Amino acid sequence: MIRMPVRWFALFFLGCVPLVNADQYIPGQPLKKDFAKFAEPFLTRHCTACHGSDDPAGGLSLHDIGKVQDVNVGIWKSIWAQVTLREMPPQDANQPQVLERIQFSDWVVGELGRVLESKGGFLEPEDPNKANFLDHALLFGDLPAGVKLIPTSSPTRIWRVTREEHITRLNELINKEPDYDPAKPGLRTQGDVVPTNHGGELKMYFGTDRIIQWQGGTVAYATAVKSVPAILSSSRKHGLENYPAFYTVNSAEATQIISVANDVLRYMADGPLSIAKPYQITDDPNSIKDKMVGDLRGLPTSLVYSTQIRRPITPVFDLLELENPTEQHQRRAVEFMFEALTFRSPRLHESDAYLQLVKESVEKLGNKDGTILGLSAIFLDRDAVFRPELAEAGETDRYGRVLLQDWELGLAINHAFSYIKPDPVLREAIVSGNMRNREDVRREVERILGDATIRKPRILQFFRDYFDYDLGGYICKDSRALTSAGVAGGNAHYRAMFDATASTERLIEIIVAKDQQVLRELLTTDLAVATKADSVYLGKVNTPKERQKSIEAEKQYQQTLADKIAAELEAWKKANPGKEPPKPKKQPNRNINHNVTQVVIDGEKEYARVSRRSFGAGSMKPERTLTRTSNGQRLGLLTHPAWLVSHSDAMDNHAILRGRWIQERLIGGGIPDVPITVDAMLPDEPQNTLRERMRVTRESYCWNCHRKMDPLGLPFEMFNHAGLYRELELDQVVDTSGEIIDSGDPSLDGNVANAIELINKLANSERVEQVFIRHAFRFWMGRNETIHDGPVLQDAYSAYKENGGSMKEMLISLLTSDAFIYRQR
């Protein structure tokens, strides 16, 4: 991942006329104050009493730190984090005034940006993991005197297309996805994201909807079919991962895009014939038996395709069908491809340029190869890999802002929900000049939100980024640790986790569709979308007594069965004297898992969105059940295996990670980076519980940060690292106690007995709802909020709250806000 600095906020202040009195301070503005007159006195007043020359606290001496420069950047970063987060000065010391703290923080940011300019800048303030460094009270509470807010906007920018968006966009060219079926709303349909496959890979498959026969098992199938993986990179442990400032397209990615373009265009023209030999396309596999001889497993020639054309037929197909195409045919194909890849119609000079490229390539390579090569260039158009929001048209208002309009505004709305091109109504609004003001935006947003046939994978992506529930399948688990946790080791576990991701997303959709108290429902629902495997994952680890009871019960069952069979045999012999009795029927293997009390998965039939057939008979299946979880053992998504395993490690729970998630995503607290001097390792003591091993984090040097995480993660010790409920750990009653400390909302603070109590507390907190809104803001605006975004956040929160926890109303508020529709040039 490549992150580049965004200095738009500073630019904003440079580019507009001050609109405030001299005694009012606009947060975020560059402070032209020097170290000696401004920062040093601050340090003297608030820091050096403890961090002086003699026996400094934490071994950190600040009395002679001096101005920000290369040699002390690390310390100044730490000062920035501690002061901004209000960790320092400590609570029992004299505190700086709020305004003083804001100004000091702004000064440090400015100085670090200056010193680090040649090294890419000071990026932390733009990192979503640091977004909570901005005090929640400054956004939702009363502003301190002397602080002046200015009308907000976002910077002009280009967003690199996400890998999900890119692959879904390409998929539209070669695969026809089914229409939305209101009777089975969970099934994957046109406009839904291309989901990850059985192995968690994001891949686009060629022609798998036409394969009617193949040789060999699942692996042979997977090897024989043609597929391309996602090309554009992104980070794995994601959180909010789609800020426009994060990514670019490197030349390796560009080269792959052009190579995939060739495959896509050939498939658009020839369908499976671009992969297969003509004889492989038949509805009667028996008719080509003579050709399917020998061991073809894993070869493209092991596949049989039906004759039914399923791919979209486009002007590219039409063009390549012709022996002597005219310029008009070529232009039509160029225009079609341009809009398919950039989501907007080309300007004349753009279509002229690509038409010329097609002609030149045709001249060199002939019609087919030349056309394909020429058209492949469009895949690398700037607007096919980046979405521009440059606000080149439109008037600048008195604050230096420009309202997005036409294609840029329309595509911004489209991108808020969708990975495919704008639906016809939105497109018409764009081209007819009805996409130019806030009311236009409201009209389209409300329409799109009200139409279930327009799929909205970006909303699901938000929840994926927010909850991080999709990482379980990527966490390398120790097989023995899995077995002792009560679940099957090996690939079965990873596949169960990828299935769990799809199940969780369907549950989220169900809750979002109801649109009532969305966050609270997500946190407290007793519903689960489940596969058969989840009867174990949603189950409970047996105590030794229960395990023994299970073994005894099975013994009893087998004994009863054996007695019954013997009695039947005896009866048969009596009835058939002298005859040889029939061989006893083989009894099915019951595979009883004595380590787990499984739950019964029953309820309504549901479907989850899964990948196209990627693994032959072993592909993921969409069938699911909407079931209820065991009373008292689970409550909401955070107690589902998908989330729990996503926040675990190879051998055990990851209480720190879980606690950090709660602290950052629900409570809205910030955690500074781990100091490089810290050896962040728990002792390897298999005889001790995780809680006991975490004693090292309670040492005073560590506890300052860990108190914000550990007591929030440890209540989840009521589950093991595979997500199963447990009562015992190492044969002792598991300690599930925890505490909310200094949350910023005194009514939240205090002890909790377990994760259920913790979740119940948090789910009913206004602060937690506000923090949720802050995350939604970041996702849809593509940047961290600033203090100037406070009014936008408050409006969005009011919309959510006053409409019964409505995600829709919150989105309408956010997407019609200044932050979304205005850009700062």
Next chain:
Amino acid sequence: MLNRRKILHGMAAGAGAVMTAALDPRKAMAAPETGRTTKRVIFFMQNQGFDPKTCIPKGMTSSGSLANVTLPEPISPLESYKDRLHIINGIHGTHTTPSHSAFFGALGGYRGGDGVPPSGSTIDYELSKVLPETLMPHLCIGMDSIENMTTKPTVANLSASGAGQPIFMHSNPNHLYQMLYGGIATGEIRKQHEAKSNLLAQVEKLANAKGQSLPDHTAQRYSQFVQGFRDTNGLQDRLSKVSGHLRKFAPVVDERYTRPQFETDWHDALLELGISALTSGITNTLTIGSGRGEIFGAWKGIGVEKQGHDLGHIKQADNPIWIKIRQYNSRMLVKIMEALDSIPEGSGSMMDHTLIVYTSNNADSQHTSGANWPVMLLGNFDGAFKTGCFTQLDGKRPINALYTAILRAAGSSVDRFNMDEKLAKKFDRDSGPIKEILT
């Protein structure tokens, strides 16, 4: 934070755009042009496992010299080179979960699996960063059945530049030739090369034009996109500057390229191209995936009629099929060594500074726990590795420790490769390189 090396290697993570930014091509060529010496590494990964019985001389149960023993039949072509050979038995890779193939885990030293994206960079990529810069830091070639190589000319199963960032193998020798030597080619390859060059030049122009109006804070990010095209297009300039030199190394395109009778014709052509990239100094890291890291593959051209998965189900020891495949591999290794021997470098030849790592992407067999992962090393890498010997280890050092040893010998000061302390406690009895194999 970006730096030049990161940018260069970010570019290297793909199918073709592996050329460095503004390198002076003469400086970026390896030893033959400049008289400098440089280290180079070749990984040869045969699929379906590497049965130790097919490489350990009969009767050898403990470490010792190979001088007075005869190599087993499958690797007999290496008999004359056994003074350069180091057979290692007893490394493990249980944590990579090899079963059919460890895929990226084989070179990454982490859990792999079919369809499982790489969870980190692989050793070949990491070495390409440590070794001196060349025009192309890393080249991967993959050998498979002719159908697979035709319909899927690039796949990625073995090498990666980072988590979720696979590096593609080239499997169509015509495409690879076009990429490496298009500028000095003739006929159809030349035409295609020119058309593609023209296209990329236009793409660069269009991309550049659309970057003119960007605000400063995004222009820098966008400029990396445009720079990528400049680098790719600049390759031809750089290659043309050394075209006289390249001409000496470029293989002759013959019917094996254009009308292969068997898949092995393409295997041979790919190997020639790989060797030429080394001898010409275009690259110093080559990864060869025989079977492309999967569980299929075909070798009909050497008289192996069976293909694909069944090859993995049969025992390798004393099996005529596997003797043929392993001998074919060994002859390829000999070709590499002979080619590198023939190029003077420093006071010796290129081979003196080279290490060839031959193993499988799936430990010792098709269905395996990975408890034993036999490896053969050829060459001493500037005297870093012992040669002419067999080393029996205790099965408690992971494949990662072998990679650590190579990284150390290449000049990187690492104690572990892709294994954190927590995993190491379970999977590694020691830290640092495998000392027993180093001089």
